[in-house]
Amino acid sequence: xxxxxxxxxxxxxxxxxxxxxxxxxxxxxxxxxxxxxxxxxxxxxxxxxxxxxxxxxxxxxxxxxxxxxxxxxxxxxxxxxxxxxxxxxxxxxxxxxxxxxxxxxxxxxxxxxxxxxxxxxxxxxxxxxxxxxxxxxxxxxxxxxxxxxxxxxxxxxxxxxxxxxxxxxxxxxxxxxxxxxxxxxxxxxxxxxxxxxxxxxxxxxxxxxxxxxxxxxxxxxxxxxxxxxxxxxxxxxxxxxxxxxxxxxxxxxxxxxxxxx
Amino acid sequence: xxxxxxxxxxxxxxxxxxxxxxxxxxxxxxxxxxxxxxxxxxxxxxxxxxxxxxxxxxxxxxxxxxxxxxxxxxxxxxxxxxxxxxxxxxxxxxxxxxxxxxxxxxxxxxxxxxxxxxxxxxxxxxxxxxxxxxxxxxxxxxxxxxxxxxxxxxxxxxxxxxxxxxxxxxxxxxxxxxxxxxxxxxxxxxxxxxxxxxxxxxxxxxxxxxxxxxxxxxxxxxxxxxxxxxxxxxxxxxxxxxxxxxxxxxxxxxxxxxxxx
DNA sequence: TAGTGGTCTAGACCACCGT
DNA sequence: CGGTGGTCTAGACCACTAA
Numbered sequence: 001x002x003x004x005x006x007x008x009x010x011x012x013x014x015x016x017x018x019x020x021x022x023x024x025x026x027x028x029x030x031x032x033x034x035x036x037x038x039x040x041x042x043x044x045x046x047x048x049x050x051x052x053x054x055x056x057x058x059x060x061x062x063x064x065x066x067x068x069x070x071x072x073x074x075x076x077x078x079x080x081x082x083x084x085x086x087x088x089x090x091x092x093x094x095x096x097x098x099x100x101x102x103x104x105x106x107x108x109x110x111x112x113x114x115x116x117x118x119x120x121x122x123x124x125x126x127x128x129x130x131x132x133x134x135x136x137x138x139x140x141x142x143x144x145x146x147x148x149x150x151x152x153x154x155x156x157x158x159x160x161x162x163x164x165x166x167x168x169x170x171x172x173x174x175x176x177x178x179x180x181x182x183x184x185x186x187x188x189x190x191x192x193x194x195x196x197x198x199x200x201x202x203x204x205x206x207x208x209x210x211x212x213x214x215x216x217x218x219x220x221x222x223x224x225x226x227x228x229x230x231x232x233x234x235x236x237x238x239x240x241x242x243x244x245x246x247x248x249x250x251x252x253x254x255x256x257x258x259x260x261x
Numbered sequence: 262x263x264x265x266x267x268x269x270x271x272x273x274x275x276x277x278x279x280x281x282x283x284x285x286x287x288x289x290x291x292x293x294x295x296x297x298x299x300x301x302x303x304x305x306x307x308x309x310x311x312x313x314x315x316x317x318x319x320x321x322x323x324x325x326x327x328x329x330x331x332x333x334x335x336x337x338x339x340x341x342x343x344x345x346x347x348x349x350x351x352x353x354x355x356x357x358x359x360x361x362x363x364x365x366x367x368x369x370x371x372x373x374x375x376x377x378x379x380x381x382x383x384x385x386x387x388x389x390x391x392x393x394x395x396x397x398x399x400x401x402x403x404x405x406x407x408x409x410x411x412x413x414x415x416x417x418x419x420x421x422x423x424x425x426x427x428x429x430x431x432x433x434x435x436x437x438x439x440x441x442x443x444x445x446x447x448x449x450x451x452x453x454x455x456x457x458x459x460x461x462x463x464x465x466x467x468x469x470x471x472x473x474x475x476x477x478x479x480x481x482x483x484x485x486x487x488x489x490x491x492x493x494x495x496x497x498x499x500x501x502x503x504x505x506x507x508x509x510x511x512x513x514x515x516x517x518x519x520x521x522x
Numbered sequence: 523t524a525g526t527g528g529t530c531t532a533g534a535c536c537a538c539c540g541t
Numbered sequence: 542c543g544g545t546g547g548t549c550t551a552g553a554c555c556a557c558t559a560a
Contacts, residue, residue, distance in 0.1 A: 021537090023548060049526060060550045065527085073334075075522060081527050082557035099521055206517040208469035208487035208510070226469035226487035232521075249469070256467040258519060260360055260493075261336060282556095284529060310545060321531045326546085342546050343538035 028057055028067040036076065036087060037237040043089035043192050047077065050085075076200065090188035090199070099188065099202065101230075102249055103257050104156060121187075124218075125151040126177035128169055135166045138233055138244050148172050150180065153218065160254050162218050166244040171197055197242055202234040206256065211248075219250050228256060289318055289328040297337065297348060298498040304350035304453050308338065311346075337461065351449035351460070360449065360463065362491075363510055364518045365417060382448075385479075386412040387438035389430055396427045399494055399505050409433050411441065414479065421515055423479050427505040432458055458503055463495040467517065472509075480511050489517060 022030075032047070041047045050068065054061040068085055071077045075098065078086045088095060128148055136143035146169030154161035165187075167175070172195055183190045192198045207229045216223040228251045234243040249256070283291075293308075302308045311329065315322045329346055332338045336359065339347045349356060389409055397404035407430030415422035426448075428436070433456055444451045453459045468490045477484040489512045495504040510517070 025548075051526085062551085063549060066548085068527095079527065080558090082525080082559080084526060084558095101521075202521040204519040204521065206467060206489065206519065207512040208489040209512075210487045224485070226471050228467065228469040228489070251468040251470075258465040258467065260362075260463040260465065286529075312545085323532085324530060327529085329546095340546065341539090343540080343544080345545060 024059060025063045025066040025070075028053075028059060028064060029070060031057065032067060032071060033076075033237065039196060041087050043087045043198060044091065046084040046086050074200075090186050090192050096186060099199070099234075100186075101256050101258065102154075102156070102161060102247075102254050105253050105255055120155040122153045122155070123150065123177050123180045124153060125149070126175065126180055131166070135244055139166065139168055139241050141168060145169065148175050150175075152180075156254060158250065158253065159219050160250050162215065162248045164246045164248075168242060171195060171242060191243075197236055199234045199243065200236055202232050202243075204233075205231045207231075209248075215248055219248065221250055221252075225250070227251075230256065285320060286324045286327040286331075289314075289320060289325060290331060292318065293328060293332060294337075294498065300457060302348050304348045304459060305352065307345040307347050335461075351447050351453050357447060360460070360495075361447075362517050362519065363415075363417070363422060363508075363515050366514050366516055381416040383414045383416070384411065384438050384441045385414055386410070387436065387441055392427070396505055400427065400429055400502050402429060406430065409436050411436075413441075417515060419511065419514065420480050421511050423476065423509045425507045425509075429503060432456060432503060452504075458497055460495045460504065461497055463493050463504075465494075466492045468492075470509075476509055480509065482511055482513075486511070488512075491517065 032053075035041060035047075047053075048056070050061050050064045053064045057064065068077060068079070072079050072085070075088055075095070078088050078092075078094075080086060090096075126148065128146055130144045131139065131141050131147040133143045135141075135147060136145060139147070141147070148165075148167040148169055150163070150165040150167070152163050152165070153159055154163060172191075175195070179194075180187075180190070188199050209227050209229050211219065211221055211223055211225045211227050213223050215227065216225065219227070221227075228247075228249040230245075230247040230249060232243070232245040232247070233241050234245070236242045293314075296302060296308075308314075309317070311322050311325045314325045318325065329338060329340070333340050333346070336349055336356070339349050339353075339355075341347060351357075387409065389407055391405045392400065392402050392408040394404045396402075396408060397406060400408070402408070409426075409428040409430055411424070411426040411428070413424050413426070414420055415424060433452075436456070440455075441448075441451070449460050470488055470490050472480065472482055472484055472486045472488050474484050476488065477486065480488070482488075489508075489510040491506075491508040491510060493504070493506040493508070494502050495506070497503045
């Protein structure tokens, strides 16, 4: 099966420089993106070789290459010399620390490698309910639509993070506390494997707040203790928001790590 | 003047695939980096065109292009179609918000554009002293070497951030409270223009802490209030650390914004 | 050894910018 | 208009991986 993008100028018809003009490699990129989204290639699998894709789309290898380059830069694909190009997966170690920014103060100053930290995740709750207004707004649901709420405790040594997670109910049917507890490994790994939902990017807002009674009890800190609140909105393909998460972190022996480039 | 990198394989001598092998475009990149560091082209200025550079280094335009691509991706250079390639500068609006991550809660949800926020910076103190152990360690100085310490208050509406900044004394001779107060605009703009020191990248560690008496007074919040502590280490060329900064932020009406890709 | 991604070249043409 | 960066091609060779 051959999909044909607009032909390049030197071959036949010309691209229209009109208002919707996009370079060839971006069109290829969009086609690749569509295939990824539709699951033509699954996370962890290899996509066709550059030569194959060039033939399929009837463009030069260089053009395919540039399309893939950007997707790889965006962490959607992973290039491996001599082996092929693979669909990125949250199961890989390399991808892990892209979203987990809380680190122990002493360890992993910059290299979160060989890090077999005893990261324990304890599911406290998993229930379905109608989306509160603010949650609905951020997830772009109608307020009152069903959502899944998860509460879990992350322990890196001491109890460190209490997460409150909201997910669209429709997309995450059949998600239960049992299923969550049975699964070991990153949450996003489960989401991608069991629900076909891959988190692509996220925005975060951080604040310092004082622990209320409930948080204090869960995290075993005095009431009023300063906590780091990390509010995250995660997106899948097409910039669809699919997870709202509020993490309350004890930062006595941990910190949130960030790099500015 | 012509500088000659190792010739490409197809032309004459071959690159040695030895342990120190680097592709041609990386060698060009290193040469460009050296010119940038040595100030051959100043921030805001244009560097020579791709064709010129290709001639100078005796490589093809495509190779120069790839070298520049990566430097542009790292925010060291800025490409402008039809005009040329320019040395990035902290004076440009585009670069501003790369390092300033504190935002008002309501505004600038994702687009920090057209943002003429009344950002007031009041210098409280600027003095020279001997580097405390921890500061010396992070700035890679011998403990006791001279450093400049700056304290300043940033007001976005209410007083919002108290910054404590340490700089290597040798690199920042002649820096004074007067000079700082006289300068309006981003601090890093002053550093790059007056001291030839351009901040390239930074690492940050964030924690939630309780305001002690001194902080409480400066920021006009009750003692014990939760504050967001942002500890930043900034680097210039060659991964030289040249600024240590501790920012204490009131996050009642502001937050720290971050994007995960 | 065959196949993959990675580098490099040379040349053509296009889009954008200032003059 | 001329110069700049941006796109696209075709072909060569290299480095890495797995069978």
